[in-house]
Amino acid sequence: MATRSGLAALIGATNAGKSTLFNRLVGERLSIATPKAQTTRLSIKGVVVAANPDGDRTEIVLLDLPGIFAPRRALDRAMLAAAWRGAAEADVILFVVDAKGGLSPEVSGIAERLARMTRPAWLLLNKIDLVAKPLLLPLAAELHATFPFTKTFMVSAASGDGAADLSLALAGAMPEGPHLYPPEQISDLSERWLAAEIVREQVFLQSGDEVPYDATVETESWEERKDGSVRVGGVIKVARPGQKAILIGAGGRRIRMIGTRARAVLGEALGRTVHLVLRVEESAGWDEDRRHLAALGLTEPQQRKET
Ligand SMILES: Nc1nc2c(ncn2[C@@H]2O[C@H](COP(=O)(O)OP(=O)(O)OP(=O)(O)O)[C@@H](O)[C@H]2O)c(=O)[nH]1
Numbered sequence: 397m398a399t400r401s402g403l404a405a406l407i408g409a410t411n412a413g414k415s416t417l418f419n420r421l422v423g424e425r426l427s428i429a430t431p432k433a434q435t436t437r438l439s440i441k442g443v444v445v446a447a448n449p450d451g452d453r454t455e456i457v458l459l460d461l462p463g464i465f466a467p468r469r470a471l472d473r474a475m476l477a478a479a480w481r482g483a484a485e486a487d488v489i490l491f492v493v494d495a496k497g498g499l500s501p502e503v504s505g506i507a508e509r510l511a512r513m514t515r516p517a518w519l520l521l522n523k524i525d526l527v528a529k530p531l532l533l534p535l536a537a538e539l540h541a542t543f544p545f546t547k548t549f550m551v552s553a554a555s556g557d558g559a560a561d562l563s564l565a566l567a568g569a570m571p572e573g574p575h576l577y578p579p580e581q582i583s584d585l586s587e588r589w590l591a592a593e594i595v596r597e598q599v600f601l602q603s604g605d606e607v608p609y610d611a612t613v614e615t616e617s618w619e620e621r622k623d624g625s626v627r628v629g630g631v632i633k634v635a636r637p638g639q640k641a642i643l644i645g646a647g648g649r650r651i652r653m654i655g656t657r658a659r660a661v662l663g664e665a666l667g668r669t670v671h672l673v674l675r676v677e678e679s680a681g682w683d684e685d686r687r688h689l690a691a692l693g694l695t696e697p698q699q700r701k702e703t
Pocket residue numbers: 408409410411412413414415416417428429430431432433434435436437461462463464522523524525526551552553554555
């Protein structure tokens with residue numbers, strides 16, 4: 397029997413729960429997820445091999461994408477371009493909507509843009525744990541009036557409700573084709589990238605409203621130790637003066653806490669002891685600097701067909 401393999405892209409307003417759902421479907425915490433908006437900056441691939449309704453194994457390559465929001469700076473525009481590029485490549489677009497937030501102007505804006513794409517899209521009503529059941533069907537109907545979704549799922553990425561049904565349906569919907577990844581590979585992310593993302597997650601979780609959006613993290617060094625542990629050096633770059641002091645905190649307390657938590661999460665992810673050494677650097681305007689964005693893997697697209 398022919399095998400199946402395809403690409404499914406998670407798109408939606410920022411904070412809809414795309415990364416949480418992505419991690420749930422992949423079964424590993426590959427993509428950082430926080431209560432703050434605009435957490436995801438790059439498209440992230442995760443590979444799931446799931447049983448399809450024929451009893452065969454399908455390879456689903458899932459794409460977690462930056463959320464859609466009104467862009468202000470070069471970084472934002474690059475994030476949005478990455479999101480729409482990812483959607484345009486997909487065999488199936490998974491439109492994730494926060495059921496509690498409902499049909500917001502952002503959500504209808506995304507639905508309008510989906511209508512201009514020639515890709516099948518499924519509606520995923522997420523966060524159903526936060527909404528009274530009788531409200532879900534009317535909301536789904538409202539959303540269907542904005543775009544002819546081919547399927548609808550009600551899920552809770554947080555509890556896992558509905559995730560198995562979604563996987564099964566995806567496995568059945570992928571086109572025939574050979575598997576592209578070796579069975580043990582679940583991502584194309586490097587450990588260095590993961591380390592930087594895990595530190596960035598702590599910056600999001602442990603600093604106020606403004607700093608996370610102006611911060612980026614790079615892994616500067618990676619040193620394997622004889623005892624099997626690894627020493628990771630990271631730099632947190634902030635775009636505006638004064639933010640360095642905020643991140644370091646009184647007596648270095650905040651940066652220490654960021655380091656402690658990130659080390660624990662990274663150690664768990666890598667399954668080994670991690671020594672994490674962090675520093676903070678002021679790097680004015682990195683979020684407007686094309687070279688910097690390119691180094692992060694966020695290049696501005698040459699042609700903007702979708703905008
Ligand atoms: N109660 C509840 N919370 C959820 C659910 N899914 C996600 N969340 C929470 O919603 C917040 C945003 O989740 P993310 O997964 O980071 O959302 P995202 O769509 O990837 O956001 P961006 O990357 O910023 O666009 C986090 O605090 C999650 O814990 C859910 O099903 N139920």
